[in-house]
Amino acid sequence: MNDFLTELANNPAITTALWPAFVETLLMVGIAGVATVLIGLPLGVVLFITQPGGLAANRPLNLVLGGVVVNITRSIPYAILMLTLVPFTRWLVGTSIGPIAASVSLTIACVPFFGRLVEASLREVHPGKLDAAHAMGSTRFQTVWKVLLPEAKPSLGAGITTTVVALIGYSAMAGLIGGGGLGRLAYNYGYQRYQLEVMAVILVILVLLVQLVQWAGDAVVRRVDHR
Amino acid sequence: MIAVTDLKKVYRQANRDIHALDGVTLTVPENVHGVIGQSGAGKSTLVRCLALLDRPTSGVVEINGVELTAVPSAELRRARRRLGVVFQHANLFDSRTITANVAYPLELAGVGRAERTAKATELLGLVGLAEAGDAHPAQLSGGQRQRVGIARALATDPDVLLCDEPTSALDPATTGEILDLISALKDRLGLAVLVITHEMNVVKRICDSVSLLEDGRVVESGPLTEVVGTFGSRLSESLLGLHPSPQLDPALGRPVEILDVAKGTELSALTAASRHFGVDFQVVAASVEQLGGVTFGRWRVLVKPPLNPGEVVAHLHGLGVHAAVGADATEVVR
Numbered sequence: 001m002n003d004f005l006t007e008l009a010n011n012p013a014i015t016t017a018l019w020p021a022f023v024e025t026l027l028m029v030g031i032a033g034v035a036t037v038l039i040g041l042p043l044g045v046v047l048f049i050t051q052p053g054g055l056a057a058n059r060p061l062n063l064v065l066g067g068v069v070v071n072i073t074r075s076i077p078y079a080i081l082m083l084t085l086v087p088f089t090r091w092l093v094g095t096s097i098g099p100i101a102a103s104v105s106l107t108i109a110c111v112p113f114f115g116r117l118v119e120a121s122l123r124e125v126h127p128g129k130l131d132a133a134h135a136m137g138s139t140r141f142q143t144v145w146k147v148l149l150p151e152a153k154p155s156l157g158a159g160i161t162t163t164v165v166a167l168i169g170y171s172a173m174a175g176l177i178g179g180g181g182l183g184r185l186a187y188n189y190g191y192q193r194y195q196l197e198v199m200a201v202i203l204v205i206l207v208l209l210v211q212l213v214q215w216a217g218d219a220v221v222r223r224v225d226h227r
Numbered sequence: 228m229i230a231v232t233d234l235k236k237v238y239r240q241a242n243r244d245i246h247a248l249d250g251v252t253l254t255v256p257e258n259v260h261g262v263i264g265q266s267g268a269g270k271s272t273l274v275r276c277l278a279l280l281d282r283p284t285s286g287v288v289e290i291n292g293v294e295l296t297a298v299p300s301a302e303l304r305r306a307r308r309r310l311g312v313v314f315q316h317a318n319l320f321d322s323r324t325i326t327a328n329v330a331y332p333l334e335l336a337g338v339g340r341a342e343r344t345a346k347a348t349e350l351l352g353l354v355g356l357a358e359a360g361d362a363h364p365a366q367l368s369g370g371q372r373q374r375v376g377i378a379r380a381l382a383t384d385p386d387v388l389l390c391d392e393p394t395s396a397l398d399p400a401t402t403g404e405i406l407d408l409i410s411a412l413k414d415r416l417g418l419a420v421l422v423i424t425h426e427m428n429v430v431k432r433i434c435d436s437v438s439l440l441e442d443g444r445v446v447e448s449g450p451l452t453e454v455v456g457t458f459g460s461r462l463s464e465s466l467l468g469l470h471p472s473p474q475l476d477p478a479l480g481r482p483v484e485i486l487d488v489a490k491g492t493e494l495s496a497l498t499a500a501s502r503h504f505g506v507d508f509q510v511v512a513a514s515v516e517q518l519g520g521v522t523f524g525r526w527r528v529l530v531k532p533p534l535n536p537g538e539v540v541a542h543l544h545g546l547g548v549h550a551a552v553g554a555d556a557t558e559v560v561r
Contacts, residue, residue: 126316126318128314128316128318129318129319129320131278131280131314131318132312132314132318132319132320133331134280135278135279135280135307135310135312136307136312136331136332136335136379136383137303137304137305137307137308137332137335137336138304138335139304142335146331146334147320150320150322150323151320151321151322153322224322226321226322226363226364226365227321227365
């Protein structure tokens with residue numbers, strides 16, 4: 001056991017590469033997480049309100065966004081999606097390597113996923129509440145902003161947590177094609193050099209990270225849930 | 228006051244037109260008017276059209292002379308403030324405190340925060356929940372939530388309160404409290420109240436006038452005492468109606484159906500007839516209700532041979548009492 005710890009303490013994969021890799025992972029998840037929420041939340045709202053019988057029913061828009069854009073993006077496995085997006089990423093951020101570049105494909109992969117979660121959350125809001133909002137003279141914007149989103153807050157919080165956890169998983173894959181982060185470290189040292197102790201340490205870190213995100217997410221949901 | 232003229236709503240479903248409302252006309256002055264009907268009669272559609280959640284296919288909804296169906300959307304939102312809606316399940320916003328729920332319509336109207344809170348607090352006092360302002364809806368009982376719903380409906384000082392099955396989700400004791408509250412608020416604020424319900428009890432307890440809705444049409448309508456005093460009317464039967472009597476031997480006599488309406492409490496027709504003919508009538512079914520200071524008595528008595536039931540009916544008519552020879556005893560059993 002002592003040998004194992006000594007070996008770990010002297011392994012450059014742990015002493016020098018681990019911290020930067022961890023920061024890269026946080027950076028990827030952080031950037032992609034924020035971008036996913038910023039884009040996916042409005043997407044989910046539009047999917048919800050344009051559905052037939054919705055607040056702003058619009059069948060063509062709903063079909064294009066939901067049936068085409070979201071469903072097609074979600075059908076493509078992430079590993080293939082990120083490779084396909086290399087030219088787009090290079091055009092957008094000037095490079096296809098590093099955590100910033102990886103955030104682009106991570107965001108594009110997660111937006112449709114989160115958008116569907118948002119749509120499902122909004123669907124849980126009792127339609128009677130929207131009738132009440134409408135009957136009191138709310139505009140559509142007021143209904144969405146003052147009633148629909150606040151009422152869905154606990155469920156939206158849970159959706160964000162789920163999305164961030166999924167992002168952590170995807171970010172490891174993004175690491176393999178130049179995104180960096182813990183995924184690449186695990187691949188290079190744990191797999192290619194067969195250093196099982198490095199793999200073990202990274203696994204523990206990822207498990208702890210996911211636990212922390214879930215715990216924090218649940219805590220936020222409890223605070224905003226008045227049901 | 229609220230006036231509805233020839234309101235129609237047609238849904239198209241599977242290539243078939245469904246006439247959910249087929250020309251409904253109603254006038255509600257400053258009192259409580261009930262619209263009663265069974266499920267499928269068009270109650271929900273009527274509520275949705277009156278609350279302008281759905282656009283009626285044709286017809287007019289007027290509140291104090293302002294035609295709600297005519298105003299364009301932005302003005303419609305302002306016009307809605309004349310109409311407060313109370314929903315069956317209150318439909319409060321769980322994410323807001325009770326005060327913020329009641330203040331919501333004022334927020335839409337652009338009233339400042341301090342003024343909103345003051346008004347909401349005043350309204351909560353009016354419905355007996357002055358202490359609950361900081362709580363969230365989930366912490367209240369069903370009856371309390373409905374009180375909040377009523378306070379919210381009153382926030383914009385409406386002329387008309389539209390109550391959609393306001394007590395159908397509540398237990399009997401709470402139902403009574405909520406109905407009393409609606410009654411008291413009507414008197415205090417001079418509201419016209421339209422209550423949509425399937426419960427005769429609600430109509431009996433608070434309504435001054437009533438309409439019976441059936442298949443999208445108003446089939447009976449009028450002041451409650453008048454409608455209930457109309458012998459054989461559906462509303463009279465549903466309030467006072469007698470169960471069919473068990474099979475009786477025709478040799479024992481023929482049934483006579485009687486509706487006696489008396490100001491005050493003196494229902495004397497039956498005893499008067501009994502004295503006149505010098506016989507005892509066997510009462511096989513009876514029901515008595517008091518509504519708005521009028522007593523309604525509904526009897527089914529047996530007239531034994533050799534007395535002719537037609538004679539009894541004629542005598543009762545002479546006393547100004549509704550009566551008719553009933554179906555043969557054997558036919559009474561359905």
